[in-house]
Amino acid sequence: MLRVAVPNKGALSEAASSMLAEAGYRQRRDSRELVLVDPENEIEFFFLRPRDIAVYVGSGTLEVGITGRDLLLDAQVAAEERLQLGFAASTFRFAGPAGDFSSLEELEGKRIATSFECLLNDYLRARDISATVVRLDGAVESSVRLGVADAIADVVETGTTLRAAGMEVFGEPILESEAVLIVRSGVEAPAGLEVLLRRLQGVLVARQYVMMDYDIRTDLVEAAAALTPGLESPTVSPLRDSDWVAVRSMVRRNRTNRIMDELYELGARAILVSSIHACRI
Numbered sequence: 236m237l238r239v240a241v242p243n244k245g246a247l248s249e250a251a252s253s254m255l256a257e258a259g260y261r262q263r264r265d266s267r268e269l270v271l272v273d274p275e276n277e278i279e280f281f282f283l284r285p286r287d288i289a290v291y292v293g294s295g296t297l298e299v300g301i302t303g304r305d306l307l308l309d310a311q312v313a314a315e316e317r318l319q320l321g322f323a324a325s326t327f328r329f330a331g332p333a334g335d336f337s338s339l340e341e342l343e344g345k346r347i348a349t350s351f352e353c354l355l356n357d358y359l360r361a362r363d364i365s366a367t368v369v370r371l372d373g374a375v376e377s378s379v380r381l382g383v384a385d386a387i388a389d390v391v392e393t394g395t396t397l398r399a400a401g402m403e404v405f406g407e408p409i410l411e412s413e414a415v416l417i418v419r420s421g422v423e424a425p426a427g428l429e430v431l432l433r434r435l436q437g438v439l440v441a442r443q444y445v446m447m448d449y450d451i452r453t454d455l456v457e458a459a460a461a462l463t464p465g466l467e468s469p470t471v472s473p474l475r476d477s478d479w480v481a482v483r484s485m486v487r488r489n490r491t492n493r494i495m496d497e498l499y500e501l502g503a504r505a506i507l508v509s510s511i512h513a514c515r516i
């Protein structure tokens with residue numbers, strides 16, 4: 236059985252479980268369940284703290300895990316990214332009280348609070364900045380007001396938490412993060428990993444693409460195919476009226492409306508868009 240670590244709570248948990256469910260795996264019904272066996276798919280899920288997942292995978296106790304890139308790098312273990320999962324996107328950044336800091340260099344000799352101590356130390360060392368890193372578990376935004384730090388390095392998504400604390404970001408982003416599938420470094424791929432990867436890639440494609448169908452005059456099919464090249468090549472089928480053909484192609488979901496506009500301008504008609512429920516690419 237392939238043993239997979241899944242976040243049990245927090246920002247990654249729900250999205251990770253729904254992605255696995257979409258990939259056809261059993262998922263827990265009760266958030267207090269710690270282990271879930273899916274015998275039909277020969278896989279076992281262990282629900283663990285997001286921060287601990289890289290530790291289990293790095294030590295080889297569990298073969299695969301879902302966690303954040305920032306948490307993986309902070310754990311400094313022998314585990315590596317195998318697939319980007321496209322959710323829980325965030326940026327790890329410096330922030331300070333509005334107006335206090337404008338560049339990284341101003342952090343010299345200062346106290347910086349963070350939950351990502353190793354990640355931050357690596358970054359400061361590489362840039363030759365010596366500062367005191369204050370390790371906190373969470374709610375890092377409150378640390379400056381409460382007097383334990385001068386600035387912070389923390390996860391920013393919408394910036395709402397920072398604004399509420401009267402802080403603003405400064406300096407270059409330290410790291411762009413998102414949820415990733417991780418495996419142990421330097422070992423042979425465990426049995427069953429390829430199937431899990433293909434299924435998750437199927438979910439990613441089904442989420443990122445739509446299926447587009449349209450009719451176009453035969454003499455315009457090359458120009459239309461250039462707008463909708465698909466993954467390999469669009470399907471072109473004859474219509475009863477031999478002056479026209481039907482075209483079917485996968486299109487990036489976020490480009491759907493722009494492409495429909497361009498196709499219509501070109502002369503395409505009966506342009507239909509449908510969702511992809513599941514796929515193997």
Ligand SMILES: Nc1ncnc2c1ncn2[C@@H]1O[C@H](COP(=O)(O)OP(=O)(O)OP(=O)(O)O)[C@@H](O)[C@H]1O
Pocket residue numbers: 244245246247285286302303304305306323324325372373390391392393412413
């Ligand atoms: N607001 C957010 N938006 C997007 N991703 C986030 C957000 N907050 C955290 N993350 C990401 O989720 C992961 C951390 O998850 P989470 O915050 O649930 O863990 P934690 O901080 O260890 O636990 P907790 O917050 O429950 O103490 C990191 O990869 C982080 O980048």
Ligand SMILES: O=P(O)(O)OC[C@H]1O[C@H](OP(=O)(O)OP(=O)(O)O)[C@H](O)[C@@H]1O
Pocket residue numbers: 245246372373374375376389390391392393394395396397
């Ligand atoms: O930019 P925003 O959209 O406001 O999101 C960022 C906030 O979300 C996370 O906090 P979390 O809820 O995980 O609490 P924690 O600080 O206790 O970990 C993160 O640590 C920030 O505080």
Ligand SMILES: [Mg+2]
Pocket residue numbers: 245373
């Ligand atoms: Mg958190």
